[in-house]
Amino acid sequence: MFLDRVKIFVKGGDGGNGVVAFRREKYVPYGGPSGGDGGRGGNVIVKVDAGLNTLIDFKYRRHYKAPRGEHGGGSNKSGRNASDLILKVPPGTVVKDADTGEIIADLVSEGEEVIVARGGRGGRGNTRFATPTRKAPTFAEKGEPGEEKWIILELKLIADVGIIGLPNTGKSTLLSVLTEAKPKIADYPFTTLMPNLGVVKIEDGESFVMADIPGLIEGAHKGAGLGYQFLRHIERTKVFIHVLDGSGMGGRDPLKDFELVNLELKEYNEKLIAKPQIVAVNKMDLPPSKENYSRIQQELTEEGYKVFPISAVAKTGLKQMVYYVYEVLKREKAKALEEKFSEEKIVFRDSPLEEKGYDIKKEGEAFVIKGRRIERLAAMTDFNNEEALRRFQRIVQRMGIEDDLKELGIKEGDIVRIKDIEFEYYQS
Template identity: 50%
Template sequence: MDTARIQVKAGDGGNGCISFRREKYVPYGGPDGGDGGNGGNVLFVATLGMSTLIDLRHNPRQVAENGGHGIGKRRDGADGADCVVKVPAGTIIRNLDTAEVLADLTEPDETVVVARGGIGGKGNACFKSSIFQAPRVAEKGEPGEEREISLEVKLIADIGLVGYPNAGKSTLLARTSAATPKIAAYPFTTLRPNLGVVRINREQNFVIADIPGLIEGAHKGAGLGHRFLRHIERTKMLIHVIDLSATDGRDPIQDYEQLNLELGHYNELLTKLPQIIALNKIDMPDAEANLERVQKYFGNRKVFPISAVTGEGVNPLMHQAYRSLQYLETRARKEAETAIVFEQELPSEPRARFELAETQDGFVVSGEEPRRAVLMTHMENEQALILLYRKLKKMGVINALERAGAVEGDTIQIDEFEFTYSPRSIQSR
């Protein structure tokens, strides 16, 4: 199970407390309401040893703990516990509403926050000042983020083995690594991708993936290819295994061309991956008749006649694969370093804190900071509305409305809340 759809809900922030100190012989104790605790986050962690998303299929809703509410004597609420979700390394996380990729967890123990917990509201003790000595106002906790996400696992391998069913990919994987895939003399023996580690020597090794056999129409779902083509996208290069013995009357050259067409139909980038050509089954009687014709087809391009069963020609193939990987990784590092330097040289544009959009009745204010200020305000509390006005003025929202031509009585909408605008106050509707 390498795909799943789940809902995640971060914890809500706790409410701030309105409280006043009440003690004998202390007639004017003043405000002492504590702050609310922060809500817990929902985190995803790439974990070694996991290969499927079956646990999330049975638990499609992941919820973090809410923050505790503040109480008197300046005691703050407890922060909510995080919800930690373990997923296989190689998991891509997308927001279902926007199709945005939230994270691509390729490294073990790599962690990402997919839903942030709400901030706890401030208690009335925070609003005390020389001119506001008895504030009867506190903030509500900010709601935690909630979203629906999709998960997709793609194997992390350096090299992918591709080829028609029964071309000998599983036999080659078993020959070159300690993997034990199912091997039989009929097509579609491999029903799921298999990984193996190829050791050139003690310190030189790479990971190779046996992708289940692809056939014509695989990009449309024919055979097993549509389910497993995604795993090839992770690889740095491919070893294209061709059945030189022409099993079932197939032509090796046509097999090669058709499989490359399927890769291109699924994702054009797959056709740009470097390929090493392995002409398998040279130990079979019919292979010799095809070898010269196939070598002539590839011209000056280096090909590797091999027998995955006997091991003939396999070592040169694996050594070439390792050398090619080293070259590709070195080139990728240089390109990444160049890109980092280029990004550092580009001037960064200041990000706007909010945006205004004029409507028929007034204006719509969008932005994370104004939205948070509104969500954390008790609308039925007059003092809270005064504080909200001060926050919006400090953010520059009030001045921006004046410059945009807002007049008294206009409707101002922030998130789901609407207000009647006045240059000196805000009145909730």
């Protein structure tokens, strides 16, 4: 089964907790702090495996969580860092943030990878909080929660040449004749429900990858028919072979079909219409095709297209077309090397907040504080420990958060929310 788009939940491992401990030595009744740090949680990593060609492994399991770090121990023993969770995907997988639609990474090559959910930092043990004035701290940090989000994995086939055209024009037959691919072929529209790949071999030992993409219908750019499935997979191809049914069977006009397909390409992504198109007028073994060919050839040649009369069934006209396609492909690859890959690559950044590092907004009855540093501090504080709570309050005051809350009109008893943690405000 071919699966080319899936939505999954990923969560980095939580950091291990730091520990409160004190030395217990003979003849030393009041030893110093010796609590070790917790280990870092594992990252969730999406990595390319060239041996895969589908996202089917993600169909039956949608939630992925990396292991948490080990808790710290006494005698200043740090917890072990957790191992990363690696999710393997085929080449050509685009990773997107499901909430924002932003591209996190575009993974093309073998071994290429991206961290999609970072593991939490391990909490510090009480040894770390010892100072000249606080020699026996009785608190430690909890492990930082791992990052979590919903992501979309979207597979775009990596093919040099894409065969495009309306359903039932002979695209699958052409692929099977030019390559060793064995696509399902029958005499009705939408036989091809999934992309098929094949390798076209040139006599001098060169070759290129060709894809037969499912046919599309009018309105495909809006998702009609197999629309999105079709259009997504042709974004990476460098050259198109546009197959027309020269016979005009079913009362169709091949020239109007040509315009329809190109309109759908343009509506979906204007960059697609700029890619080179070689026109293959298929089914030339049928008498109506011979009657239509001169009109098709004259009009499309005037528009700047190279037109080839072929018959995929009779295997005529193919060699000349393939060599021409290969020459165009070589030029496009050379051009791509100069321009390099222009799509957005890995994106990993914190949400834009004010320069002070946090943002406060009134949402309903609550004052909501957002910011990576304050959210991390709240998640790693043990609020059941009085000394840890006092430390939290001191840091909040130093950051200026309390002053900003007062400016916003906070009163005794109002609710303050930091991520999933709620506090009742009182004057310190």
